[in-house]
Amino acid sequence: MSGKPSFSVLGPLKVTRGGRPVRVGPPRLRTLLASLLLRANHPVPTSELVERLWNERPPSQPRDAVQLYVVRLRQALGDPRLIRTTPGGYQLELDPTQLDLLRFDQLLRQSAKASETGRRVELLTEALRLWRGPICVDLDSDVLHALDATPVNERRLEAEEQLIDDELSLGHHASQLPRLRRLLAEHPLRERFCGQLMLALYRSGRQAEAVQAYTATADVLTHELGVSPGRELRDLHRAILAADPRLLAADTPAVTIAEPVRPAQLPADTPAFTGRVREVEELLHLAGQPATTVLASRIDGMAGVGKTALAVHVAHRLAPEFPDGQLFVDLYGYTEGRSPLAPGVVLARLLRALGVQDESIPVELDERAALYRSTLAGRRMIVVLDNAHDESQVRPLLPGSPGCLLLITSRRRLRTIDADHQLTLDVLPKADAIAMFTRSHGRERDDSRQAVDELVELCGRLPLALRHAAELFRSRPFWSASQLTERLREGISEVDAAFALSSRDLTRDQERALRLFGKHTCGELTPQSTAILLHSTVAESRRLLEELADAQLVKEHAPDRYRLHVLARATSLKQMSADGAAA
Template sequence: MEFRLLGPVEAVHDGRLVPLGRRQERCVLAILALEPGRLVPAQRLADLLWEEQPPLQARAAVQAMVSHLRAALRSAEPAGPQVVTRGGGYLLATGADTVDLHRFRARVTEARATTSLRTRADLLSAALKLWRGPALADVADERLRARLCPDLDELHLQAREDWLEARLELGEHDEVTEPLKYQVAEHPLRERSQRLLMLALYRGGRRGEALASFREARRLLVEELGLEPGPELQGLQRAILSDDGDRAHPARTGLGQTSPAQLPGDIVPFTGRAGQLAELDSLLSGDPGSTTAVIVVAISGTAGVGKTTLAVHWAQRIRDRFPDGQLYVNLRGFDPSGSPTSRAEALRDFLDAFGVQPSQVPPGIQAQAALYRSLMAGKRVLVLLDNARDAEQVHALLPGTPGCVAVVTSRDQLSGLVATDGAHLLTLDLLTPDESRQLLARRVGANRVAAESEAVNQIVDRCAGLPLALAIVAARAASEASVPLSYLTEEMGGSLGSLDADDVRSGLRRVFSWSYRTLSAPGARLFRLLGLHPGPDITAPAAASLAGVPAGLARSLLAELRRAHLITQRTAGRYSFHDLLRAYAAELVWLDETEEQRYAASVRLLDHYTDTADRAANLLHPGRHAGATGARREGAEPESIADLDAAMNWFTAEHLVLLAVLARAGADGHDAHVWHLAWSLRNFLDRRRLWPDQTSVQHAGLDAALRLGDRSAQALARRSLGRAYAELGRDHDAEHHYRQAFALFSELGDDAGRAGIHMSLGMLAQRQGRTHESLRQHEQALTLFERADHVSGRANAMNNIAMNHMELGDFQQSLSIGEAALALIQKVGDTWGEASTWDTLGNIHHQLGHYDRAVDCHRTALELVRQAGDRYHESLALRHLADAHDAARDPSAAADARYAALEILDELDHPDAALVRAELRERKAAV
């Protein structure tokens, strides 16, 4: 049997309509079919059927309607879907695929995920054919439809625009022009529809009509909204005026709506390379959008010759020609750690930069590469792939659309890119003597260079035109302005000699060692020990633990290294190496430090990060399940984390470092640190919704725990994996890890751990619409938390139970349990748990008609969730507050809350932004 909601409400069996009775009975069926397989409380049905005031016998009336429906469905198909009575409500026992509305949503989602334009167009066409008129056309007015399916009309419009856009991109501009005119006539204030119509007219050779369409769109926007057209509509008008409209594409929806700006800062002052810059500029002498292929530039050369410096400088010069974004990744192809950036890691970072949600990233590198290229279709993006190991590492990261430019740097010649991608090769030679002198003059001072020309000639000769060597010498000279340059040349001694790729490191060692020998003994020791740090950068507190010295001394030593140009400070308080200097430091630490000293320094560093992460995680989640960290090695000092904001800031700043440290610890066999660091990262990765990182981190933690034979650690890691897989929509994998964790906690007799798994399974069941199962799991969690005397766990379980009772329509019991949960959670100072409980109480008071009280509850929840530092849940709290303001008849306050939520969701590039925009439009239209 099929249920149709997209138009008049119908049930169809074997091609025949099932007689459904009166309007209200059909409305009951529609409400149940909107949530197939999920219990709908009888009270909710009554509230929806009688919007003003349900009659005294409302429950009996609903029961009678359900009885009539049940008889009608059974008469048509005795073994088919039925309306089931359960507890205090009813559910339609059928799958979502039997309801046209859910099939529509599924096909739109599938269409947006595919990279094939033809497949997308076909899926959207099939979805749109399901529509027979306004949803619930014969049973619901606008107000009830807004309550039952508030986002559906907007999704329908977006799907139609997606379909027209796909056909337009397939070259069917003539065929879509009339449908677009109809779309614009029906919805004249939708700028995306206006853009599509303009582009279709222009591509059909009707340039004048396209410009006239813009003028009409502008007139309507100004008259109706008091707003000028947005930048994309105005940009298309300018492109058409300049007869350049073929490069303009409609704004994309769904996946990837941000314009990344990832280029590193330019090197100031930049010296030399005039010929190479002119050669690069000549590649863009025309309009990159007018080319028929992607422009790929491969800059190769020996280590330290300035490939990255040149590439970044040129990229910064031309960035304005790429308004859709600039991407950057350090591929670490020749990093001394031996761990280059994987193609999958780089692709995921690029997809993140375009705003693709983790759940939208397809499995497999080929599918991810296809999605990446699809996102850049029709856009002008500059991609800088730095320090590539070989052509194979690069192929999947190259854009596939004309108008984009990719710049690749590598010590490898990358000749393979010429054959496969038509790359332009630029081999970077050493600086000429004149360019070397210019660099020194810029860094040391022109007068000083002119006054000691002979010494300068010797420096130029001994640095052999290598920018990195010259920069180190210039740093030493600039720091000792009173010392003659001739004295420095005597100290340098020797010559770099040949700088072939095979022996560049041995040649550079002389310059490095010359600068290294000028360091103080503590400074030299810190430089060596920095060779043990996995990168990408380090702070003074971490350096202090690495060296086992006070933080103040570490800061002084880092400043000394920076003055010697042996490290750089890319951002305030964070220091990094050139990879050649990192390799040099790694050589020294093995030559000049004993195995015992290296081990002690490595463990101090791990203790620093692990213990600081533990402190920060405790602030993110007070009362979390703790694991033993073991004794801290002397000299390792964790950072002091003052409050929740400081904890989130620390994790944010150290995120990439912690991932690198965890990987290095695993490779070196420090398993206890690995699993504990993974457990501490759990809450941060959860709040930032970094689910791919969460899965890789927790798998590392689980592997370490298995090697240790630590069943408690295994249980914690599996619980974290379950959570990550649940958020990624992989419910089967989530339940598998939850069950495994539960068995481990049971073996250990850990009641609090078992309770946590019941909570996780309860939330999984709740999301699947199995409210009674969710309630059962949460009640079991409460029993175990009580047995373990775990106060915050009890409170959070009670809050979840209150939510379950609210969903089942038992509002008084829900309120009683929620208030008891609040009293408990306030005793332990769990900010996040308290915010969640206030939010639940606000929803309960809303259902009870206590609208002012609901507003107060949601305001308190909002204040607390802001303290917790979770931006997404802050947007949810604002939306709940807006709903309460609406119920309390304060539309102005409701609008303010929704606009604040929308700002956050736009900042996060979250798909929920479309829902909030639809809510704002609907409420504005209702005024």
Template sequence: MLGTLVVAHRDRELVVSSAHQRCVLALLLLEADRVVSVDRLVDVLWSDDEVPKTARNVVQGCVSGLRRLLAADPGVRLAHQPPGYRLVVDPERVDLHRFRALRGQPGDGGDRAAVLRQALDLWRGEPLADVAAPGLAAVKQTLVESRLSTLEDYADLELRAGRHGGLVHELTSAAAEHPLRERLHGLLMRALHRAGRPGDALKVFQDIRVALSTELGVDPSAELRRLHGQVLRTDPELDPPTRAAVGSAAVGSVGVGSARVGAVGTGAVGVGSVGMGAVGVVPRQLPPDPAGFTGRGDELAGLTATLDARAREGKTVVISAIGGAGGIGKTWLVLHWAHRHADRFPDGQLFVDLRGFSPEGQPMTPTVATRGFLDALGVEVGRIPLDPHAQTALFRTLVADKRLLVVLDNAFDAAQVTPLLPGSGSCTVLVTSRDKLPGLIIGHGAHHVPLDVLGAAAARDLLVNRLGAARVAAEPAAVDELIALCGGFPLALSIVAGRAHTRPRFSLAAIAAELRVSGIDALDDGDPAASLPAVLSWSYRALSPEQARVLALLATAPGPHTSLPAAASLCGLPPGRTTAVLRSLERASLLTVDPAGRHRMHDLIRHYAAERAEHDVTAGDRSAALRRVVDFYLHTAHAGDRLLNPVASSVELDPAVPGCRPQPLSDDAAALDWFDTEHPCLLAAHHAAVAEGLHQVVWKLAKVLETFHRRRSRLHDSVTLWRAAHAAAGHLGDPVVRTVTHRHLGGALARTGRPADALDHLHQAAAVADRIGDAPNLAVAHLALAWALEQRGDDREALEHTAQALGLYRRLGNPVREAMALNGMGWYAARLGHYDDARGHCEAALLLNRRHRHRDGEAGTLDSLAYIDHHTGRHEASVARYREALEIFRELDDVYQIADSLDHIGLPHAALGQHDEARSAWREALRMYRAQRRDDDAERVRGRLAALDAGPEQDR
């Protein structure tokens, strides 16, 4: 079974020489036709403390090699599907999945036996024999267990049918490999007795009796002892059934387990009462159903669906791992589901708090938990073996084939849980943990159920359940604020509700104000179980010093999220090490990772971690971390700006501080995507630089964000940053910086409809540049003055400033900027009605822009030429020019200019009577103007649409 990585269950083998490739292929085969994430592949290949820096590269290399090996088979394809890979193959071609399908087929008697025989014939040696991976060790054991239980079921069916001749050899071999398996030995005894070998049957009993005594310190079960007595006295009950009896025998009526009334399992032979002092004990250990439980409909339905699906697949143990932060409601979910479905577990429910994260500090050992389970199952104290492994084996023996629910609450890690898992039978196991328990997911096929915060509706329902609908309805604004401040955290909401319930005279607004002022401290009720800071502290205490430092620094990082490259600079760690630490924090449910790889922290966790940073991280370390991450954003943004606008004047940056690793950006599309993603963090980094008095960083960040802000029409963000930059320039005493900040602040004000304020700054920029002989900045100031004067309606003076800029650029020998000024000359000439001059200037500008491959300038000039064509009656040519301009602006993803060109192209469309085209362009322009908060432009286009809609109606 996957011993040589069989891809076509009996007729085709794929032998892979690379150890890593074998491991990757094994997991992909185990999860055939399902996506396996890269993180999961890494977890399988290496333990947490051994993950190399090149782990992802190794996985990618394995995938590439496997693709080459699989290329010859058209029925198998290895596809990349974020966040990992999917082996696209018919499960019928994979021996393991064919085995499971056969194992899960319904039926009884001879037909069922024949199907199980087919399943067993798929096995050829030890499963995954040539696969050595830490994360697959438990999978191997699970596969062995599945094969053994199938063999036992098959043998039981054959014995019922009187077909014992072919069983002895196979059962003898299996019993030798598994000397403690009572059901297997009982079946072998029955087969030997019917084969006329009672002496050998008795020897089998003696062998297992000695093995159980030596290894586990227990005697054989009552059922096995009963079978031994039957062999000794040649009990006729052991004789093969008659043909009539075979046809009428009920499932479970024959075998070692025949004395167990009501046992439910895949076969009749069982050892469910071994060592029990109180036969028939049914444990009912579930704590009460949480009062006022609300929400989680999808998660509850998912748990039920998983149980149903696993039952259909014939899985023996159903494990669901419920993960999430402390206080997120994991235990509430499990208990509510368990009480709703208690009838599905007639053999009882076991529950234990493993104290993985608790005030006691030390998690419960599996041995203590197992001993509690044995007590609950009625095992006499004197019959409980001393050896922990023997106790685990006894527990698994007792629950074999029982329909039992096992709830393992508050687990620390998979190692604590694994010894408590039933080995076979029809048990269901629910595990809750702040750790994501990848070992259970990979090694035991656990179904992962991640819990997030409650939505607004569920949060409101929780408050209604605790406080009553009338009190909640009386203060809707306060309730909204409480829900927002608690961020959907169930424990936080419950604490708030409890406080309001015990203070009936307090308004909810007063409680909200307390929470608003005191933050997370307001959620500390003294009782550790009902205090969010205390609950979070248990997770924090479980972290290593390195993990705690990284969590604390992330809480102080600027912005709502942190990418891996930013986190590496923040913490001053190599990327590989940063990845390992972030993954451990994610496993601990203290961080979440979105599909784009950004790490986020719930606000309440962030507040707690930030408080820990004040105590546990020195001020010097916090300051150095902030400087590294601010430098990361500055240097990466600088590189991105150069890609977006290579012809713009650039700022000179000092080298990045030690430990800062700016993120490489491959091209302008990657740069624009990075700016879009990281913009909230860039604004936060700028704010942090202002607070820290990093004046050079303040104005330079504003400068490198300018192109992005213009393309994305983030006009008000631009004003905010340039106001701060202008204030920072006052501390630096550098006249060039003062010129730049005056000019950009003036331009930002002009674009937001404040030409008077803009002109004041722009005149100062020109004056300073003229005084210090800074010709490049003086030329740019003249162009900016022209733009602001246009907003005021003074096109003639705008033309004069543009002419001065043109002269300066020609003397400076800057052809790209010369083209910009020429286009400005043409634009203002056209607005003044001098169309021939305008066309000449613009055609010269277009030639220069195309010669120097300045796409932005080319699009702007095409827009100007289209304007000239429209106003000289060449409407078709105008539409064509506007379309060319729009194509380039869309290519550049410049939403500011796209909106303007859509506004403009509507005019020649309307002049040509193309009303549908005009309407479509103006509607899109209106939507974009509104999104960009360009209210005056939006109102103008709305008027054009109204006039257009009115005209055709009058015509009709």
């Protein structure tokens, strides 16, 4: 068979070449193909492929197993160039003529730009005809369906909603009733379908049925979620009951933006927030500056150093000075089991929190960002972007006009993001570390100062480790600080996991260097000593140390002098030991 292969995921997985079916192989190989297709033209990390192939029961050597499956898949597809190896994963490269999902998204983008309603109806109709059933309905992968299929299904439903809005605006009320009844039966909690059905029924002269549709949906929401219908649906219900003449106009615009809301999304402040007096004062001073631009602070630091706790604490203290509310979003830049959130997804969440209705949220990223900046204009708000992965994730989320205080936390130094203030958090001073541990465990014990000193140093004076130790101490009322210290020498799993996540984006050379640093007996690293250790040049070693410092995995305490945090060293040694055992 010749020609390019074609793929379909909008229904059962299907592969053809030259019009003839291509047999991919066993279920797990088909799941691998679907995982790459659902994110075609984007790299998929090997760790995420492992989740989709084996759910929660991976083999002992998962990366080797994935590599073997990729080799077999390349052979099955007959073109090894289709699947490209990327740093840490794989990428399937296709164009919209080869994959129905890419063509679907292309048509959605074209429809969003169409100025004429009739043309938009044509494009959306063509896009929805590509669907042959639920996404990859023949594959058994809970993770794939939950994480990969869900956002695509959401785009399908949004396309259905937009198409029906356009059809209703053209006066096609009765013809949309069968479609709306089917969609509402399949998605009984989706209020927009209910509103569209009510409007179509009312415009078809069936007022009583329109009221019945509202009552049925209200009952479902009450019994299944314990909530009442949203304001827009309630307003439509009242208008139908009052026979509001404006409802009969086919071109009556729907309400797209609710009245200004005051979001209050900050997590709870840390009850026993301790230390950071200088850092808190710096941020409070920043917020008091003249609001001629967006007031912004970048807060970075190593894993577990307390970046989020500081940002949330300061935001709570400043909340009264920003009366229009607070936005908070965890970007999942370094969160175990989660991929960093795409900027478009974050913008949709922020716009909803600001009162923008779903139907008014654009498809394109730049249009969403523009609407976000417009919605924030003239409002005094605190925006906390927590746990950022890199600059490309953050840049579309920046407010554009004065009045907002922006706090960004990240393990990496986001050098290309402009900010009025830059703060790199270090571990706690010893006195603050002791105070934090003592306040957090909340129990009176007759522990020697020497034992507590040793314990906080074992925790590296890192807030995450200190909180873990305090929680363990609180749950063991008969332990002494010395006994706790002995137990903690076995390892602090949360800290190990945090440092491991910080290392996941490293290059091979950076990862090798970090592991060798774990064995390095000297307390200080320089470009010269690193060059000897790595058998490289001084210039190459200096650049590598600077990159690791940007990733908050080593600390530059003086010009060209670096240290590896004690817990980062311990985690590195454990990883080397684990890798050695696995080998």
